[in-house]
Amino acid sequence: MSSLLNRSLIKNLDLFRSLSEAELDQALKSAQSILLQEGSTVFTQGEAADRFFVLLHGHLKVVQVTPDGEQVTVRYVSPGEVFGIARAMRRSHYPATTLAVQESIVLAWPSSEWDQFIAGNPQFAFNALQTVGQRLQDAHSRIRELSTEEVEQRVARAILRLVDQSGAKTSEGIEISFPITRQDIAEMTGTTLHTVSRLLSQWKDRGLVNSGRKRITVRSLDELIRLAEGPQIQTDQGDPVRGVTPS
Known part of the structure; x- marks a missing residue:
């Protein structure tokens, strides 16, 4: 997938909307496009968190296995969302498994570039912070509901x-x-x-x-x-x- 095509796919996402074309190209410089078939795993619980992602197309399911072996569906990821941001939470390993529930396309970046990436993209950093906050709120809501x-x-x-x-x-x-x-x-x-x-x-x-x-x-x-x-x-x-x- 060319840099130009990538730019056209992400320039209207809220995460990247404020960036110029030159900044989009810079943000995509180290990105890798991944096509996932239904059932394919993006990463697994406990795996080293070496990448972070944005979903471009499709839907993903995030599941977690509890210490007593029970599987819990944590949430679903929709197009335009950032996920796999263990680095933002200062975690070295993914806390859950993420897999495609239908054919999906994601962009992946090396986690080693997280700090530099958000420094050059304030809107992305703001949305990532909102994502972390929303997930904490969702977790608290689920505990209360249960x-x-x-x-x-x-x-x-x-x-x-x-x-x-x-x-x-x-x-x-x-x-x-x-x-x-x-x-x-x-x-x-x-x-x-x-x-x-x-x-x-x-x-x-x-x-x-x-x-x-x-x-x-x-x-x-x-x-x-x-x-x-x-x-x-x-x-x-x-x-x-x-x-x-x-x-």
């Missing part, structure tokens, strides 16, 4: 996050625009495949979602939001309060 919310509420929240990240309007509703399995949802929400399958079947019967092989379409967004917000109780004044379960 501690305080019922399974149905957690699953509804997870699907809404995916819709917000990459939902596409169709004649049936809003479809998550990349392959997603029921097992993936289970790993995102700390529950079992059986429970997710049961919930999605119930929601399908109620007209909330359609789900098929690696596809989920939300048909009733308002109802799914209501489930994600949790149950309501009445106050003494008769006003509903969301997210509080009666004792």
Whole structure:
């Protein structure tokens, strides 16, 4: 892939939008373009973090294996996002595995160039900092959800996050625009495949979602939001309060 083609692919990304063409060429000087087939691994948990990446096309899944051997789906990466930035967190090894859920294209840079790269690209540095902050916030939210919310509420929240990240309007509703399995949802929400399958079947019967092989379409967004917000109780004044379960 030529430098000119690379420039045309990234110049409209938020990460690089403020750069001149000369600065884009400089940023791409040491970049490597990688085509990933579905199921291909970008890097694995525990591997030396020798590169950082930007996703140009497709979608990636980030998974982590806990000390007791349980696999957790941490998040999904959408086009335009920077990932694999262990260097920014002063980590020498990748804390998770990242793999393609569909054919994808990434750009990779050597981690040894991270400090110089962000010094010459303030917008990239700002977005990278935002990315780290968002991931910390997401981690805290997931801990809270696992501690305080019922399974149905957690699953509804997870699907809404995916819709917000990459939902596409169709004649049936809003479809998550990349392959997603029921097992993936289970790993995102700390529950079992059986429970997710049961919930999605119930929601399908109620007209909330359609789900098929690696596809989920939300048909009733308002109802799914209501489930994600949790149950309501009445106050003494008769006003509903969301997210509080009666004792």
